Ligand SMILES: Nc1nc2c(ncn2[C@@H]2O[C@H](COP(=O)(O)OP(=O)(O)O)[C@@H](O)[C@H]2O)c(=O)[nH]1
C-alpha cells in the first residue's frame with residue numbers, strides 16, 4: 001500500500017472522516033482560543049484518552065502561545081502545538097550495522113498485537129533485504145507458535161520454536177545463538193503476555209533479557225512494548241509497569257483503526273516520553289507504519305495528508 005494510502009486509512013479511522021477535535025469548535029474566522037472554546041477543547045481531549053497531563057500542557061500552550069506563533073490561525077496553532085508534543089517521541093527504530101544480530105524483544109499484555117506486529121516487522125525487514133529469525137518465546141499456547149509460523153512463512157523469515165511448555169528463555173537463547181552462528185541480521189523474540197500485574201511474567205521476561213545479554217552484552221538492542229490504543233489510560237499503566245521492570249526502549253501502538261481516537265499518543269508523549277516506533281492500523285501485513293509526528297497530527301485533525 002502506498003504511504004498516502006496508509007495515512008489515508010489512519011486519517012479515516014482517527015477522525016472518522018471529520019475532525020472530532022475541532023469540528024464545530026471554532027466559529028468561522030475565530031482568531032483566538034477564547035476561554036469557552038478552550039474549555040470545550042479540553043473536554044474533547046480528555047474524552048479522547050489524551051489524559052490530564054497532556055491536556056493541561058496543550059491548553060496552556062494555546063492560552064500562552066510561544067513567540068513567533070502570533071500570526072497563526074487557531075487551528076494552525078493547535079496543529080503546531082500537537083506536532084511539537086508528538087515530535088518529542090518521534091524517533092525511528094534504527095538497525096545499526098555493528099549490532100549483529102540486532103535483537104528485538106517484543107513484550108506486552110495478551111491480545112495487544114505482539115505476534116501480529118512481529119509478523120509485520122518480519123515482512124518489512126526481509127523486504128528491505130535483512131535476514132530475519134523469529135523466536136517463538138510464547139510457549140504457553142501451541143496456537144501462538146503456529147500463528148508466528150504463519151507470519152514467518154509469509155515474510156520468508158525463519159522461525160525457531162520448541163514444544164509448547166518449553167522454557168521461553170531457552171527458546172530465545174537457541175534462536176539467538178544459532179542466528180549468531182549463521183550471520184543473521186535481525187532476531188525478533190515473541191513473548192507471552194499474561195496480565196502485567198502478574199509479577200511472574202516480569203520475572204520471566206527479565207530472565208529472557210538476561211539470557212540474551214549473556215550471548216551479546218549489548219542486547220537486546222530494542223525492548224519493544226506493544227500497546228493497544230483502544231485500551232486508553234490502561235495502556236499507559238501497562239507501559240509504566242513494563243518500563244519499570246524491563247526498561248522499554250520503544251513502543252508500537254496498535255489498533256488505531258478501531259474505535260480509538262488516537263489521543264493516547266499525546267498521553268504517551270507527555271507522560272512516558274518513550275519513543276514511538278510504529279503505529280498499526282489493521283491486521284494485514286502492510287498495516288504498520290513508522291511513526292511520523294507531523295503526518296499523525298494531520299490525521300488527528302482530519303487534514304489531508306500528502
Ligand atoms: N484491528 C486491528 N487488529 C489488530 C491489530 N494488531 C493486531 N490485531 C488483532 O488483535 C488480535 C490479537 O493479536 P495478537 O498479535 O495475537 O496479540 P498478542 O496476544 O499480543 O500476540 C488478533 O486478532 C490480531 O489480528 C491492529 O492494528 N488493528
Ligand SMILES: [Mg+2]
Pocket residue numbers: 114115116138144190191
Ligand atoms: Mg501472541
